[in-house]
Amino acid sequence: MDFEFDEAQLNWKNKAKEFAERDVALVVDEVEKKGKFSMELWEKLMEEGLTGVPIPTEYGGAGADHISYVSVIEELSKVSASLGGSLSVHTTLCAQVILKFGNDEQKQKYLPPLAKGEVIGAFALTEPNAGTDVGSMESTAVLEGDDYVLNGRKYFITHATIAGVFIVIAITDPEKGTKGMSAFIVENDAPGLKVGKIFDKMGIRSTEHAEVIMENCKIPKENLLGNEGDGFKISMITLDSGRIGIAAQALGLAEGARDAAVKYANERIQFGKPISRLQAIQWMIAEMEVKITSAKWLTYHAAFLEDAGERFSKEAAMAKLAASTSAVDVTRLAIQVHGGYGYMTDLPLERYYRDAKITEIYEGTSEVQKMVIARSVLG
Numbered sequence: 506m507d508f509e510f511d512e513a514q515l516n517w518k519n520k521a522k523e524f525a526e527r528d529v530a531l532v533v534d535e536v537e538k539k540g541k542f543s544m545e546l547w548e549k550l551m552e553e554g555l556t557g558v559p560i561p562t563e564y565g566g567a568g569a570d571h572i573s574y575v576s577v578i579e580e581l582s583k584v585s586a587s588l589g590g591s592l593s594v595h596t597t598l599c600a601q602v603i604l605k606f607g608n609d610e611q612k613q614k615y616l617p618p619l620a621k622g623e624v625i626g627a628f629a630l631t632e633p634n635a636g637t638d639v640g641s642m643e644s645t646a647v648l649e650g651d652d653y654v655l656n657g658r659k660y661f662i663t664h665a666t667i668a669g670v671f672i673v674i675a676i677t678d679p680e681k682g683t684k685g686m687s688a689f690i691v692e693n694d695a696p697g698l699k700v701g702k703i704f705d706k707m708g709i710r711s712t713e714h715a716e717v718i719m720e721n722c723k724i725p726k727e728n729l730l731g732n733e734g735d736g737f738k739i740s741m742i743t744l745d746s747g748r749i750g751i752a753a754q755a756l757g758l759a760e761g762a763r764d765a766a767v768k769y770a771n772e773r774i775q776f777g778k779p780i781s782r783l784q785a786i787q788w789m790i791a792e793m794e795v796k797i798t799s800a801k802w803l804t805y806h807a808a809f810l811e812d813a814g815e816r817f818s819k820e821a822a823m824a825k826l827a828a829s830t831s832a833v834d835v836t837r838l839a840i841q842v843h844g845g846y847g848y849m850t851d852l853p854l855e856r857y858y859r860d861a862k863i864t865e866i867y868e869g870t871s872e873v874q875k876m877v878i879a880r881s882v883l884g
């Protein structure tokens with residue numbers, strides 16, 4: 506069994522690679538140091554047609570498969586994990602939620618601007634007291650006449666400062682636990698919606714994350730996604746897909762760090778020869794290669810299953826667990842290969858290391874991935 510990209514998939518991968526190397530590489534350090542989302546880079550991503558890769562053409566997307574989409578995230582993340590992660594959240598956690606669970610009107614209204622990237626998407630599930638334990642959610646949505654009125658606080662929300670559309674999960678029936686949660690499309694100008702605390706972070710600094718506050722936030726009742734009570738199910742299905750995107754982000758940044766380490770090992774002379782001739786360095790490179798290759802197979806296998814319409818919860822969890830653990834290990838080793846130079850901010854190695862850590866945390870921590878995998882294996 507082998508995975509070969511077909512021509513269309515290869516075209517997407519190469520397009521993203523060329524874009525990342527041509528337009529992103531030159532500015533990524535500056536953008537990360539500023540710690541602000543780069544609308545300029547996003548607009549270039551739009552020009553390349555990369556903001557709606559797996560969205561069907563009838564809604565303004567490219568209609569490509571998930572393997573192509575995953576390869577785009579991987580290639581972008583080799584250069585900027587922030588940009589790769591942003592694309593994953595925008596596409597999988599927002600546009601594809603509307604694609605999978607929206608009605609015709611919702612799809613016609615929201616998907617074209619999301620697919621084109623003119624509107625940026627966000628997904629708001631986490632709360633100050635409800636992270637892994639989604640069931641302790643406190644945000645509520647009450648139907649009053651023709652509107653739902655939302656109250657609550659969402660935490661750590663990617664794109665909160667720049668999103669035009671949020672998928673928000675809130676409780677519509679407190680008696681029913683997770684079965685009483687519902688999903689809503691909330692526009693950023695909805696009355697009563699505002700951005701709260703903006704978080705300063707260790708890595709992926711040019712992706713902005715903030716608190717979203719809903720105070721008697723009114724949205725039309727037509728913005729309910731699916732039926733009342735579908736919110737938990739929608740969230741879990743969404744996160745299954747999202748985990749493949751985060752695995753691709755982790756994979757890409759690990760490859761970026763590995764490539765830098767290989768180049769450096771061949772160039773750096775110590776004891777009269779390149780350090781790549783030292784067995785200690787060779788072992789580190791070998792370790793990186795095994796981790797990256799394992800992560801790659803798991804990630805593309807999960808994407809392949811998603812394209813085939815098969816179940817992929819366990820495979821997505823395995824891909825995310827393996828790729829994120831590998832990313833942290835590989836970026837640490839890549840710094841080691843660079844010695845003191847790897848610790849300095851002149852080179853991107855320390856950035857890769859800081860960026861890698863988030864992949865073990867968001868869209869379900871590594872512990873959660875282990876729970877998903879174990880449950881699936883144990884039955």
Ligand SMILES: Cc1cc2nc3c(=O)[nH]c(=O)nc-3n(C[C@H](O)[C@H](O)[C@H](O)COP(=O)(O)OP(=O)(O)OC[C@H]3O[C@@H](n4cnc5c(N)ncnc54)[C@H](O)[C@@H]3O)c2cc1C
Nearest residue numbers: 628629630631636637638661662663866867868869870872
């Ligand atoms: C940069 C960033 C961006 C994010 N973006 C978004 C976003 O766009 N939308 C969104 O909704 N959320 C977002 N999140 C939230 C993210 O998904 C949560 O942080 C994550 O799910 C963990 O929740 P928590 O932080 O509350 O940790 P907790 O749930 O409090 O976990 C703390 C520790 O306990 C462990 N733990 C908890 N429960 C269990 C258990 N049952 N078994 C074993 N171990 C357990 C965890 O693995 C972790 O190690 C983002 C977070 C960050 C940091």
